[in-house]
Amino acid sequence: MSAFAERLDQACLTTKSLLCVGLDVDPACMPAPDVLQFNRAIVNATSDLACAYKPNLAFYEALGLPGLEALARTVEYIHTYAPHAVIIGDGKRGDIGPSAQAYAKAMFHVWGFDAITINAWGGQDTVSPFLEDPSRGVFIWCRGSNPGSADLQDLALEEGLHGTQHRVPVYQRLASLAQRWNSQGNLGLVVGATVPAQLAAVRRLCPDMPLLIPGVGAQGGDLEEAVRLGVDVHGRGAIINASRSIIYASKGPDFPAAARLEASRIRDAIAKCLEAEGKGWP
Amino acid sequence: MSAFAERLDQACLTTKSLLCVGLDVDPACMPAPDVLQFNRAIVNATSDLACAYKPNLAFYEALGLPGLEALARTVEYIHTYAPHAVIIGDGKRGDIGPSAQAYAKAMFHVWGFDAITINAWGGQDTVSPFLEDPSRGVFIWCRGSNPGSADLQDLALEEGLHGTQHRVPVYQRLASLAQRWNSQGNLGLVVGATVPAQLAAVRRLCPDMPLLIPGVGAQGGDLEEAVRLGVDVHGRGAIINASRSIIYASKGPDFPAAARLEASRIRDAIAKCLEAEGKGWP
Numbered sequence: 001m002s003a004f005a006e007r008l009d010q011a012c013l014t015t016k017s018l019l020c021v022g023l024d025v026d027p028a029c030m031p032a033p034d035v036l037q038f039n040r041a042i043v044n045a046t047s048d049l050a051c052a053y054k055p056n057l058a059f060y061e062a063l064g065l066p067g068l069e070a071l072a073r074t075v076e077y078i079h080t081y082a083p084h085a086v087i088i089g090d091g092k093r094g095d096i097g098p099s100a101q102a103y104a105k106a107m108f109h110v111w112g113f114d115a116i117t118i119n120a121w122g123g124q125d126t127v128s129p130f131l132e133d134p135s136r137g138v139f140i141w142c143r144g145s146n147p148g149s150a151d152l153q154d155l156a157l158e159e160g161l162h163g164t165q166h167r168v169p170v171y172q173r174l175a176s177l178a179q180r181w182n183s184q185g186n187l188g189l190v191v192g193a194t195v196p197a198q199l200a201a202v203r204r205l206c207p208d209m210p211l212l213i214p215g216v217g218a219q220g221g222d223l224e225e226a227v228r229l230g231v232d233v234h235g236r237g238a239i240i241n242a243s244r245s246i247i248y249a250s251k252g253p254d255f256p257a258a259a260r261l262e263a264s265r266i267r268d269a270i271a272k273c274l275e276a277e278g279k280g281w282p
Numbered sequence: 283m284s285a286f287a288e289r290l291d292q293a294c295l296t297t298k299s300l301l302c303v304g305l306d307v308d309p310a311c312m313p314a315p316d317v318l319q320f321n322r323a324i325v326n327a328t329s330d331l332a333c334a335y336k337p338n339l340a341f342y343e344a345l346g347l348p349g350l351e352a353l354a355r356t357v358e359y360i361h362t363y364a365p366h367a368v369i370i371g372d373g374k375r376g377d378i379g380p381s382a383q384a385y386a387k388a389m390f391h392v393w394g395f396d397a398i399t400i401n402a403w404g405g406q407d408t409v410s411p412f413l414e415d416p417s418r419g420v421f422i423w424c425r426g427s428n429p430g431s432a433d434l435q436d437l438a439l440e441e442g443l444h445g446t447q448h449r450v451p452v453y454q455r456l457a458s459l460a461q462r463w464n465s466q467g468n469l470g471l472v473v474g475a476t477v478p479a480q481l482a483a484v485r486r487l488c489p490d491m492p493l494l495i496p497g498v499g500a501q502g503g504d505l506e507e508a509v510r511l512g513v514d515v516h517g518r519g520a521i522i523n524a525s526r527s528i529i530y531a532s533k534g535p536d537f538p539a540a541a542r543l544e545a546s547r548i549r550d551a552i553a554k555c556l557e558a559e560g561k562g563w564p
Contacts, residue, residue, distance in 0.1 A: 106343035123430025148405025
């Protein structure tokens with residue numbers, strides 16, 4: 001088990017939760033005027049319910065340098081006040097050699113994320129610079145939760161020798177490649193909760209990898225199905241992300257309590273699914 | 283012709299150049315202690331020779347908030363002192379709907395780039411938010427210059443009906459999709475100079491799209507071939523990028539003069555290729 005896998009396991013056990021809270025800050029929806037203040041309130045309200053937090057960098061970049069400064073201080077805050085939680089920098093970065101090295105440095109050492117999402121379009125030599133430190137996790141965006149993800153990810157490849165040919169979608173080939181690239185044990189995959197058949201296929205191909213599963217909540221993915229199909233044989237190794245449905249559960253000043261209520265509801269529903277499978281928390 | 287295509291055309295005509303200078307800042311190589319000072323010196327030394335500048339965001343993010351501040355001021359500087367030049371933000375961003383919108387806002391409105399590179403792994407609905415303003419250019423990373431790009435981009439798809447089947451690599455399917463997605467005329471593709479066969483194939487599939495071609499210089503791509511295969515029928519529509527070979531041409535205090543010399547050499551070689559094809563500058 002890699003240091004990252006242990007860290008993630010411990011975060012889940014501590015909170016008895018597979019829930020990741022997505023910190024997709026948007027001034028048009030936020031009931032607080034200030035990004036850092038908003039994030040602090042959400043973290044304070046949910047820290048015992050979430051194994052992970054996932055700021056999506058797009059929303060911070062859209063706010064310019066002050067947004068990025070708020071991101072830096074949010075990461076510090078979580079490290080200090082919810083030290084069990086894994087912080088996933090959702091940036092879907094990907095570029096060739098020296099650029100990938102620079103992104104790895106930025107994500108792990110400048111921002112201080114415990115784990116990140118990346119884009120593997122550039123292949124193995126664009127993925128490996130991110131994997132060097134086994135205490136940091138890396139999730140390749142494998143099968144998206146959006147309709148357009150079918151455009152490239154579901155294209156069918158011919159596989160097998162003469163007479164035994166069958167068709168395999170590109171995202172499954174990527175999952176198989178990722179298995180091979182995972183020499184440090186710190187690689188995982190992102191698969192949407194909105195595409196349960198694809199989620200099941202990835203879990204079959206990668207029985208031990210952690211899966212980051214967005215798409216429950218505002219995007220409409222089925223939570224029970226995501227848990228049942230996403231976890232490994234031990235009922236772990238799946239991180240179920242909800243963003244807007246939690247952080248914007250209320251647009252009034254009661255937003256921390258409303259976020260807590262929704263996070264609690266999702267955490268309990270996950271626990272119930274795990275129990276039904278005989279894989280509940282100890 | 284889109285407003286972006288006209289802007290790019292004008293930039294090339296003004297400088298009689300297809301050269302883009304990549305501003306991949308790296309304190310370990312930079313002969314100046316300060317990123318902004320270094321970039322200013324490079325821009326001052328090359329502004330009459332380059333139709334475009336391309337900062338790769340990875341290198342600025344690796345320097346933290348001060349790096350990003352230097353990026354913001356570099357963009358301002360180029361807009362002011364080399365107003366003809368197209369500034370390409372090389373960030374290879376890509377994410378689903380609301381996140382893609384946030385990235386588009388960040389790249390075009392916060393950073394103020396004239397054009398950007400993106401990653402189309404998420405399909406059309408992740409690309410279209412970037413295309414809304416026809417005065418801004420968007421280059422999809424189609425076929426990389428690195429060896430690993432073969433891992434996913436060169437996988438073979440079956441195409442055609444029974445009896446007329448042939449195999450098409452994924453990057454070519456992406457190029458064909460991009461043709462279809464290009465409703466505003468502001469979409470282009472990134473194809474490496476190190477893979478001339480793939481460059482030729484993309485130009486065949488997308489005769490009118492601008493191509494951003496990295497990989498000459500330090501990566502060893504053949505310049506003459508890149509120009510000959512990359513340009514459109516008019517001998518335009520190709521942006522030939524060189525980064526390290528220009529900006530780190532000297533590691534001493536004469537680096538601006540050395541950068542100018544190398545940029546000039548590449549620009550002249552491009553002009554010679556175009557002339558040989560009967561498509562020289564007016």
